[in-house]
Amino acid sequence: MEQAKPERGINSSWTYGLGMLAMMVPSQAFLSFYSYYYVDKLGLGLGLATLARTIYLVWDAVNQPLLGYASDRTRSRWGRRKPWLYGALPAFAAVFIGLFSVPESVAATAAEGGLALFYWFLAALVLFETASSVLWVNYGALLPELFAGAAARAKASAVQQGFQMLAILIGTAATPLLFQRLGFGGMSFVYAAVFLVCMLAFLRRLREPPESRLQPPLPFLQAFRITLSNRNFWIFHLANSFAQTVNGLLSSMIPFYAKYALGIPESQVSLLLASVFVPVIPLVAVWYVVARRLGGLRSWRLALIAYGVSAAPLWFAQSLGGGIAAGICIGFGLAGFLVTPAVLSGRIIDLDAERTGRRREGVYTAVGGFITRSSGLLSAAAFWIVGLALGYRSGADPGPNPELTFRVLISLVPIGLLALSVAISLLYREEKEEPHDQPQAHPEL
Template identity: 85%
Template sequence: MPSKRINSSWMYGLGMFAMMVPSQAFLSFYSYYYVDKLGLGIGMATLARSIYLIWDAVNQPLLGYWSDRTRTRFGRRKPWLYGALPAFAAVFILLFSVPESVAATAATDGMELFYWFLASLILFETASSVIWVNYGALLPELYSGADKRAKASAIQQGFQMLAILIGTAVTPILFKNLGFGGMSYAYAALFLLCMLAFLRHLQEPPEARSQPPLPFIAAFRETLRNRNFWIFHLANSFAQTVNGLLSSMIPFYAKYALGIPEGQVSLLLASIFVPVIPLVAVWYLIARRLGGLRSWRLALVVYGISAVPLWFAEGLGGGIVAGIVVGFGLAGFLVTPAVLNGRIIDQDAEKTGRRREGVYTAVGGFVTRSSGLISALAFWIVGMLLGYSSGIDPGPNPELAFRWLISLVPVGLLAVSVAISFMYREEGEGADDKKTDSQL
């Protein structure tokens, strides 16, 4: 008799937890580590991120296509996931273990530190792409229907919030006591342990492996012709930029805007991410009630409004209150897109007769992950306008710079995201929402 843990939403969520702890530590602290701690110039950091995105534009769609075409007795996604585990862990350690001789070059031309950062970033993001493309392709493949996907997404995001809490709030404690290198070893070990437990309880549907794959050109032609696919992911890319800014700018915001010591950054981060864990259940109920499209639009609006209090916060207490408010908006954006994304993939399968989660996840992942460039450009532009260059040269008014980056820039980005979301049109949209409600 098969175990109840096989393909359960809880085991799928454990996979998210495994990936998100090191990924969130990277997202939240790589800029702080390289720019503020090691002194890498903000322009060099932006250049490295831009070069990575050119590589990412190539590898993500190809990885998705190859994953869809994979045919083994273990499945399409598992071989890729198993193969990427050691590479992901090793390069994560490399990112946060810069030799002193390399770090010292920041005081001169900084080129050795730049090359170390660039090489580590490309390797890490390549390993990450393999894992995220194949993991993301599993949700619409394993869970059918709005109800099951909303439930799986809510549980997944609960695990994600726990991981984000650890990756943000616990990380400062670890690198204070163990150093950034020691922190990276601890998170790499946690990643391997939890990911192996998830994969042990993953069993891919055999029917997905039996379908003949589309040829290369046909596979991408069908994806690129899907108007709603592009609108959905373009809107999400601007919202995803806000996620990146919130995570990566909090240490700067705490230091320069709120004026709190580094030891209290964990409390500020916890105020954002702890409330999200129970709030994903609230957004699960909203998604069930409104359906995928309307709940997604609502989440974007709420997320934008929730970033406003961060502009006015003062000190640790004010920062915590503002953090709780923004956590509600963040929870909505984390839960609602999965339901609508699954619907887009289902419609494609009805049209082509093939399940192509890999290609859609990869191409969509590249569009949304381009938010990293938007985030890096926002950091660079605001920093240059207001005089912030690095921790060595913070300029005359770093407080204003990071209030812009943590509040006003996110509000603007989410306004664009909401506007784009109203371009999404689905035939029978209202009927689909009513059907969803009746099923629930």
């Protein structure tokens, strides 16, 4: 019997990328402006804000692996991931609005020394992190499940990262315009609406493969024991954690680099940021071709090498023009690092499925995400160590050579971290050669 023609757009890479746009726009606005809103606008003490952030990070470390395991165990007529994604939609939108819509009576307590604003902030952070984790774990688990083979995964990852860069630009550049006109509360309603519309459009075109929900799940301890004893899993994510640190340093150090190394005014910092992130959108297509031809492991190693080499021009730039040229260079390396890991990560999950007889994308996505998110600590440690060594304390006390401090942080430290990533990647043992152009293995339902 001839198989029915798949409905247009079902499980396409563009549909999958729309989910990234939906989640990343409010997430980027959150990451960029929640501290500014609570600390600068509402007057929450920096110590209390740091305490809430610490609790938030601890909860994030605990809940992600548990959510991944629960998602893998889910059995429903709609699949494993869709029930979780649909269930988290209203919670994410509501909590995002609540995060940026603090009642005046609560905000006023900060000036009086009360703790009501702190409790509101803490509750909003924990709830937002929980809803976000449900979304990100299940969304991330879908890529290796829906797209089989290096070619399909490279394309899906490239499209996904293009949407991510677009969302970062929207969440960073459009947010100040929105809260200046509508206030932070109005901004949160706009982004919540964008999230719901785009996410529902994505979910309507999502069909999970039926075989994934027919397999009996592994017991809890066995599932994590097998995952954590996977040597290639650890090598892959440890290498990525050092490379991910470079991403964090780029985003956080560019304003300092612009001021102290390039000597340009704050009004031109956005141009420097754009020179790094805007070229990523077309450059992901280049890395899709590379990943398709070389496969997951070789393209991933090549991307780590290219990322390290591309950080060198930042050391030599002396003006806005030189900084923009250097930004475009490192954007090429960044595009490679954004596209290629998904191809190899999917391969690790495929080999695990061959050994265990179960698809366990949720556990691998959640545990791997926790490892790579440790890069935030590495980034903070690098800033502290280099600043201490070269005398930088703060804007009020920049030390004898702030230019050297931030040239080291934005160029030499990334080169060193990426060299370490490449060295670790050489320990990865490829078990089987993957077919580069294997078609998508899951027909539409």
